[in-house]
Amino acid sequence: MRSLFARLFSAQLAVVFIALLTVGLSLSYLYTQYIFNLKEQELIRIGQQLARELPTATYPLSLTQLHVLLNAAYVYGDAQIWITNSNGEVLLPQELRGIRLVDEEMEQVFAGKVVSWRSYVEQLGETAFSVAVPINSPLGIRGAVLLHSPLRGIMKTIAGARLFIFWSGILATLLAAIVSLFISKRLADPLREMQVAAGQIAKGDFGNRLQVKGRDEVAELAAAINDMASRLGDTYRALEAEKAQTESVVAGLAEGVVAVDRTGRVHLVNQAAQRLLAPFNLQPGEPLALGNEPPGDWAGNLVAAFREVLASSRPHHLKLDLPQATLAVHISPLKQIPPAAGEVDSAGKGDTVAGPEEELPSGAVALIQDISEAQRLEKMRRDFFADVSHELRTPLTSIRGFAQAILENVVTKKDDVRRYLAVIMNESMRLIRLTNTLLEISRMEANNLKLQLKPVPVREIVEQTLTTIEPLLNEKNISIITDLAADLPPVTVDADRFKQVLINLLDNAIRHTPEEGVIRIAASVAPGNGAADGQRRVELVVTDTGPGIPPEELPYIWERFYKVDKARRQNRSGGTGLGLVIVKQLVELHGGRITVENVPGGGARFVITLPEKGPDKDHGSEG
Numbered sequence: 001m002r003s004l005f006a007r008l009f010s011a012q013l014a015v016v017f018i019a020l021l022t023v024g025l026s027l028s029y030l031y032t033q034y035i036f037n038l039k040e041q042e043l044i045r046i047g048q049q050l051a052r053e054l055p056t057a058t059y060p061l062s063l064t065q066l067h068v069l070l071n072a073a074y075v076y077g078d079a080q081i082w083i084t085n086s087n088g089e090v091l092l093p094q095e096l097r098g099i100r101l102v103d104e105e106m107e108q109v110f111a112g113k114v115v116s117w118r119s120y121v122e123q124l125g126e127t128a129f130s131v132a133v134p135i136n137s138p139l140g141i142r143g144a145v146l147l148h149s150p151l152r153g154i155m156k157t158i159a160g161a162r163l164f165i166f167w168s169g170i171l172a173t174l175l176a177a178i179v180s181l182f183i184s185k186r187l188a189d190p191l192r193e194m195q196v197a198a199g200q201i202a203k204g205d206f207g208n209r210l211q212v213k214g215r216d217e218v219a220e221l222a223a224a225i226n227d228m229a230s231r232l233g234d235t236y237r238a239l240e241a242e243k244a245q246t247e248s249v250v251a252g253l254a255e256g257v258v259a260v261d262r263t264g265r266v267h268l269v270n271q272a273a274q275r276l277l278a279p280f281n282l283q284p285g286e287p288l289a290l291g292n293e294p295p296g297d298w299a300g301n302l303v304a305a306f307r308e309v310l311a312s313s314r315p316h317h318l319k320l321d322l323p324q325a326t327l328a329v330h331i332s333p334l335k336q337i338p339p340a341a342g343e344v345d346s347a348g349k350g351d352t353v354a355g356p357e358e359e360l361p362s363g364a365v366a367l368i369q370d371i372s373e374a375q376r377l378e379k380m381r382r383d384f385f386a387d388v389s390h391e392l393r394t395p396l397t398s399i400r401g402f403a404q405a406i407l408e409n410v411v412t413k414k415d416d417v418r419r420y421l422a423v424i425m426n427e428s429m430r431l432i433r434l435t436n437t438l439l440e441i442s443r444m445e446a447n448n449l450k451l452q453l454k455p456v457p458v459r460e461i462v463e464q465t466l467t468t469i470e471p472l473l474n475e476k477n478i479s480i481i482t483d484l485a486a487d488l489p490p491v492t493v494d495a496d497r498f499k500q501v502l503i504n505l506l507d508n509a510i511r512h513t514p515e516e517g518v519i520r521i522a523a524s525v526a527p528g529n530g531a532a533d534g535q536r537r538v539e540l541v542v543t544d545t546g547p548g549i550p551p552e553e554l555p556y557i558w559e560r561f562y563k564v565d566k567a568r569r570q571n572r573s574g575g576t577g578l579g580l581v582i583v584k585q586l587v588e589l590h591g592g593r594i595t596v597e598n599v600p601g602g603g604a605r606f607v608i609t610l611p612e613k614g615p616d617k618d619h620g621s622e623g
Contacts, residue, residue, distance in 0.1 A: 008188055012180035013173075020169040020176075031161045035154055039129055040116045043079060043147045047114070047133030050145045054083065054135055078153050080124065082146035083135075086110065091143070096123060101146075109134050109144045118151070127151045190218050194225055206233030256327075256368030259334070260306060264288050267363060276327055276368050277302075298322055302329065302366075309333050309364045325372045333361035392434070395427035438578070451494040451589060453614050458488045458523050458538060461495060465502040466521075472507065476515045483522040491538050492614030493590050501586050504579040505542045505606055512546030512604070519544050526609055537592075540608040548598040557596065558584045591615030 083092040088106050090096045105115045109132040116131045128148040135143040193210055200208050206229045210222040250257050256273030260266055269282045280299055282288070288306060298320040305316045313333045320327040402420040405411045411420055466473075466480060473480060491498075509519045519542070526539040549557060557580055587594045592610040599605050 008184035009180055012184065013177055016173060016176035016180065020172055024165045024169050027165050028158075028162050031165075032158050035158055035161075036129065039149060039154060040131060043129070043131035043149060044114055044116070044133065046079070046081075047131050047145045047147050050081065050083075051133045051135045054143075054145065079147045079149040082148065083143060084146065085143045086141055088144075099123070105130075105132055106144065108132075110141055112136075112141060121148055124148060124150065129154060187218065190222060194222060197225060197229065201229055201232060204236065206230070206236060255370075257365065258282060258288075258368065259363060259365040260288050260310075261363040262310060262360065264306065264310065268365075273366075273368055276322075276325065276370055278324075305329065305331055306364055306366070310361060313361050319371075325370050326375055328369045328371045329366055331364055331366040334363040334365060335361060388438075392431065395430050398427045399424050434578075451497060451615075453492050453494055455490040455492050456495045456498070457490045458540065459484050461493075461499055461502065462521060462523065465499050465506065468499070468503060469506050469510070472510050473519075476510060476513070476517075478510060478513055478516070479518045481518060481520045483520065485524040487525065488523055488538060489525070489536060489612050491610050491612060493610065497586050498590065501583050501608070502540075502542075504583045508579055509542055509544035509546070509604075509606075513544045514546065517545045536612045538610050538612065540610070541605060542608075543599060543603060543605045545603045548602055548604050549596065551598065554596060554598075589615065 081092070082090055082096065084090050084101060084106075088101045088110070090099045090101065105117055108115045112134055114131070114133050116129070118127065118129050120126070121128045121130065128150050130149075131147045133145045134141045135145060190210075190213075197208050197210055200206075208229070209226050213219060213222075250268065250270045253270060253272055256276045257268065257270045258266065258273045258277075259268040265287050266282055266284050269284055274282055280302075288303060301318060302320060305318050308314075309316050309331045310333070313335075315333070316331045318329050318331075320329060402424050406417055406420055411417050462482065462484065466482075506519065506521075513519060522541040522543075524539055526537040559581065584594055587608055587610075590610055591614060592608060594606060594608050596604060596606050
């Protein structure tokens with residue numbers, strides 16, 4: 001590709017060359033015509049002078065006639081003078097005497113006209129410029145004067161003029177080339193710098209600035225490019241910052257975000273979406289198309305939903321049931337301004353767009369939410385109300401039945417009435433205990449439960465608790481093994497509340513341990529002491545020999561009314577499912593933590609870790 005400098009230089013030279021060639025040819029033509037006209041006029045003047053002096057051309061000539069001829073030959077020595085009579089016979093010169101001229105031109109001369117022409121004159125042996133003037137007399141045309149001037153002299157003069165014009169053109173061309181070189185360089189250099197600057201701007205480098213010289217249009221263009229680069233740089237940096245901020249926000253969203261273009265190619269996908277749709281393996285730049293999805297209906301449903309949104313330009317909602325989670329997906333179209341009617345589609349397909357009514361989205365974006373936990377919590381809420389209703393309905397039904405039997409005199413014996421009233425009392429107390437338990441959990445969750453904290457030996461709390469639950473142990477013939485370290489420090493706790501924790505844990509262990517089983521209670525200083533607060537920690541472990549807890553249900557045992565043995569929900573001896581909730585709440589109020597794990601071979605192990613000096617001030621307590 002030729003450079004701008006070469007094109008400007010060659011164009012200006014071409015213009016100068018064409019102009020000089022046109023002027024040179026015109027001057028040569030005009031000069032040639034001028035010379036011939038001048039020669040013609042001179043010959044006609046001499047011929048007319050001779051024709052006036054020779055009205056009666058006879059031979060021999062008089063002295064006056066000879067003087068005129070000699071004078072004419074002297075004045076115009078490069079021309080030969082012929083004199084003819086009225087019949088066209090040459091009288092002079094002597095060597096041509098008797099030759100008769102019968103050319104067309106002579107006929108015009110004898111008709112009284114002055115004639116000039118260029119032709120080959122056989123008598124001269126060369127081409128000459130000729131003029132014929134009639135010799136008039138009172139008696140008519142008596143003859144003619146012919147002047148023949150060879151073209152050698154005329155053409156020599158013309159050739160000299162043409163050579164001068166040629167060299168003048170060469171000199172003018174050289175001078176024009178120098179001027180054109182300067183002008184082309186003056187125009188091309190700034191434009192070349194602008195081209196380089198524009199290329200740098202296209203690559204994202206907005207720091208280069210052009211030097212503005214002069215006040216012409218090129219200088220104004222350079223200033224405009226500098227201003228454009230400055231504005232584009234500011235805009236680019238602002239867009240980059242906004243893009244980075246948007247990407248950070250999208251990347252940090254807990255919800256998944258997937259954006260595709262009109263062709264279904266993935267444009268944006270955050271880590272949450274890749275995690276939630278892990279089997280799909282979404283990657284930016286790759287197509288979201290059938291054939292790439294993993295086995296299962298959910299992937300096909302997702303792709304079909306995207307296609308429907310791209311085709312209909314309407315939002316779409318769907319729920320995907322994946323093996324590992326349940327997802328709610330909301331797909332919305334990305335609107336764009338449609339091309340005008342008849343324009344070529346920007347997608348590069350070559351299709352024409354009919355008009356604004358066929359507005360299609362430029363893509364689609366999907367917001368993906370993991371609703372597994374919400375569904376589980378909703379199920380727990382429903383189960384909670386069902387459990388509360390069940391726990392309340394059973395004693396209320398008993399109370400209603402026994403009370404109705406007494407009121408309707410179905411039972412009249414004093415002992416039976418007393419026994420029925422005892423049942424009503426027991427069920428009423430059970431309702432009260434259930435209500436109080438729920439209220440107590442609510443107070444603990446609201447941090448309204450005040451603890452009476454004081455240092456208490458661990459061994460003392462364990463022994464008091466065992467004394468309390470001894471009847472339950474004897475009922476199932478369960479053995480208790482204690483393993484309390486001798487160097488246990490006292491722990492700062494609310495003795496009654498912590499005894500409640502142990503009672504609930506041991507009651508849970510007794511209910512899940514078979515008859516003649518074993519429950520182990522161990523306490524020691526927790527390993528790895530030297531925590532950030534500088535306190536030692538005591539570790540209390542309760543282990544049973546029951547069936548253990550299914551691993552998939554371990555995370556849920558701390559929730560209200562949750563029962564591992566679902567078949568025991570209808571069994572009144574199976575507990576309410578609130579004991580472990582109270583245990584966890586009380587342990588955390590004391591600044592500790594509780595964990596649970598299955599024991600190899602059967603059984604569950606509950607581990608309580610408590611700080612030696614009790615909870616910090618955030619656990620609302622009274623000393």
